[in-house]
Amino acid sequence: MDDTGHLDTTFCPPGVCVLTAGGMAAIASIALWGKGASAIMRRLFSASVPDCGHLAHGTLKDGQTVIDSIVAACEQDECFVLHCHGNPLLVEHIVTLCRHCGATLRTAESFWTAQLNASCRTPIEAEAKLAMAGAATLEAVELLAAQITGGLSGWAAQWIECKSIDINRLRKESDDIRQRSQPARYLIDGVRIALVGPPNSGKSTLLNRLAAEEAAIVSDVAGTTRDWISTTCRIGPLRAEVIDTAGLNDTLAAANSLDRAAQKTALKTLKTCDLVLNIQDCTQPHTRPLPCNTGACLTVFTKSDLWAEKDVFTPTSQHPWVLLSALTGDGLDPLNSAILAALKVDSMDPQQPVCFTQRQHRHLSLIGQAQTLHAAKAELDQLSRW
Ligand SMILES: Nc1nc2c(ncn2[C@@H]2O[C@H](COP(=O)(O)OP(=O)(O)OP(=O)(O)O)[C@@H](O)[C@H]2O)c(=O)[nH]1
Ligand SMILES: [Mg+2]
Structure with missing residues (x-):
């Protein structure tokens, strides 16, 4: 320039x-x-x-x-x-x-x-405008715009102008920003959500309900879904790619190599997603817990329309849970709210500073580790000035 x-x-x-x-x-x-x-x-x-x-x-x-x-x-x-x-x-x-x-x-x-x-006053402004071009939803655009006028830019400017910097506070705030930035990434890039669970629990029916179309085949034959299917839908401010997978069942896997391969793919999908929905039929005994110790997980009990005494439904689940009927659509709003809460998107204030590029993340991390005021100030400068 x-x-x-x-x-x-x-x-x-x-x-x-x-x-x-x-x-x-x-x-x-x-x-x-x-x-x-x-x-x-x-x-x-x-x-x-x-x-x-x-x-x-x-x-x-x-x-x-x-x-x-x-x-x-x-x-x-x-x-x-x-x-x-x-x-x-x-x-x-x-x-x-x-x-x-x-x-x-x-x-x-x-x-x-x-x-x-060339045209932006600060690197944060340039990065925000570039990210806006590919942002998944308008809420993400709003969040990015807020980072130019206030947000991360405002936070850095306020520290740069500060006459007597409290290095411990600066370090802590910098770490806090990095911690709370993952939900911002979900807003900007969209999320991947896997539907995983035993055969016949209603995964494909729920996928179709979320997508508002017949994307996946539904039947009462266990093991209907083999190859995974995905569809994109909107969940609150998020663009979500929802992935339907083959039902997990040891008997099916032992009997048939195709089912075994399909279930292996389902378990792999689960590891690459931001959120796993463990789909369980509420009328059946709760089957084995999912091996989903990688990230956020929510248990979804389906077929609530078949549950005679909904009010006393007391499942055992190690994760937050919701009860719904994919057939009638009852319970879909609570599911959306639970998804936003599990991904910590529900509590996001777009005005709060967040980081959304690797460059910003790196500078914030170095501010968090800075041993001297001089080093912290140099990183602040690099974060927010050309
Ligand atoms: N009553 C009721 N039936 C449902 C509900 N959800 C699914 N079903 C029925 O349950 C059966 C299995 O549904 P699917 O969506 O194919 O189940 P799945 O988990 O995808 O099964 P696999 O692909 O075999 O793993 C079908 O007959 C559906 O109509 C629901 O909320 N209520
Ligand atoms: Mg299916």
Whole structure:
């Protein structure tokens, strides 16, 4: 970045990337930037290459062949965004053309990162804006926006301005921020939730109920689900990928190698999820506990519509539990609340400082371990200043 706050494009080699999402669209945008970008434009573009801050309409040519009619925008010196028609084949052709002229294929993220680094006042602001582009829900966007105006930025600024720093308090607050940041990651990235339990307990029925569609096959034959199925749904402020797995049962596993393999996959899935829902049929004896000592777990007793004396239902569960009927939908709201509580998302205040990149996490961790005030201040500076 130069001292005018602009992205310094005049020294990096030319790069090209597609800024818009893949697939068919009316319009696509391609960025071409770096030393030599305007020379590439002069070679490919029929009209005069626009000056900084201007647009030009013209055609893109491969030799004598017209490829597309485009609008070229000069964002700054040696930095162009080409708005072309959205056919993916056309987009690929234009990118290939730029590469033949010497541009290297880059990621859209690298372009946005460079742009944001140049236009944002602090690294936290740039990181928040980049994360907003991929945030899973609007609540996550709100949380990230709050980190720019207050949140983590405000926390760091207040300590930097502080005349007499209490190092122990600074260290503790820094550790607290790291501890409470996992729920923020859930909001920003979304969560993976596995439905695990014995055959016929109602896992697939619950998946379909959460997804509000018939994503998984339901039947009263034990062992219906073999390969896992996933669907994406919304749980409060979270985007959740819910994964249905094969029912866990030793008899089935012993009798059939396919069931054995399916159950092995179910146990593997369980380890890669943020939350495991242990699905148990409330009318059946509570079967073996799940081997889910990796992370959050919630026991869900299904088929409450078949339970004659709901009021005196007193299960034994080592985890928090809910009782519901996936068939009628009764008990779904308490399930959603219990999921948010298990992931500690329910108590999140978006204004509270949280960290959401590995860089921030690293600096906070070093502040937490700092032996001297000087070292802590240096980390605070690196956390929140360019
Ligand atoms: N009454 C009632 N029946 C349910 C409920 N949930 C599921 N069932 C029934 O229970 C049977 C098994 O349901 P599934 O959803 O296929 O069970 P599963 O746990 O996926 O079974 P596997 O795939 O074999 O592991 C089906 O006949 C469902 O209609 C419920 O809440 N109430
Ligand atoms: Mg099933």
